[in-house]
Amino acid sequence: MKRILFIFILLMGISQANDKDGISLGFELGLGEAKITESVDGYTSNNTVSFPLYGFRLGYVKYFGKLFGIYTYANFKDLFLSTKGDGYKKSEHIMSFAANIDFLLDFYNDKSLSMGGFAGIGIGGANIKAKSDGVSRSMSGLYTDLKLGLKTSYKYNSISLIASFPVIPTKEGDWKSRTNYTISLAYDYKF
Numbered sequence: 001m002k003r004i005l006f007i008f009i010l011l012m013g014i015s016q017a018n019d020k021d022g023i024s025l026g027f028e029l030g031l032g033e034a035k036i037t038e039s040v041d042g043y044t045s046n047n048t049v050s051f052p053l054y055g056f057r058l059g060y061v062k063y064f065g066k067l068f069g070i071y072t073y074a075n076f077k078d079l080f081l082s083t084k085g086d087g088y089k090k091s092e093h094i095m096s097f098a099a100n101i102d103f104l105l106d107f108y109n110d111k112s113l114s115m116g117g118f119a120g121i122g123i124g125g126a127n128i129k130a131k132s133d134g135v136s137r138s139m140s141g142l143y144t145d146l147k148l149g150l151k152t153s154y155k156y157n158s159i160s161l162i163a164s165f166p167v168i169p170t171k172e173g174d175w176k177s178r179t180n181y182t183i184s185l186a187y188d189y190k191f
Contacts (some may be wrong), residue, residue, distance in 0.1 A: 157190075
């Protein structure tokens with residue numbers, strides 16, 4: 001009974017929302033840079049690598065008046081690299097799963113168009129998988145990031161330019177990975 005009441009209240013809240021509020025589903029494409037440090041037999045190697053990224057987002061947008069809003073969402077991002085050469089094959093995936101909240105501020109509002117900026121934070125988990133010449137390594141850890149961006153929305157569609165700065169590196173023994181930044185474009189459709 002409690003579940004039915006909760007779903008009813010949730011649906012009533014969604015149907016009472018203004019035209020800028022709603023559930024959104026989207027994807028993200030971009031680039032990121034990571035620094036990977038590994039120590040073997042007293043020798044430390046530091047590699048800084050640029051990775052392409054893709055991701056998916058699902059959340060809810062809620063505005064309080066015409067200018068201020070919040071966007072709460074869950075996302076998955078994967079920075080990946082795969083290289084092959086004469087006698088070697090290497091791949092690396094830096095994946096993160098996070099719950100996020102972005103604080104929205106619209107600079108311009110029209111009947112169907114809005115433009116603005118946002119700042120946000122995300123917290124979740126990271127998983128890093130590397131495979132080199134058949135040898136696999138994996139590590140997991142806490143993931144947090146800070147985000148800044150610009151957003152434009154037209155009716156049910158929005159496009160965001162996002163700069164994300166992960167805060168905590170992922171470590172395991174003699175292996176450490178830190179994503180320095182990611183820059184991406186995101187598309188969201190609001191239902």
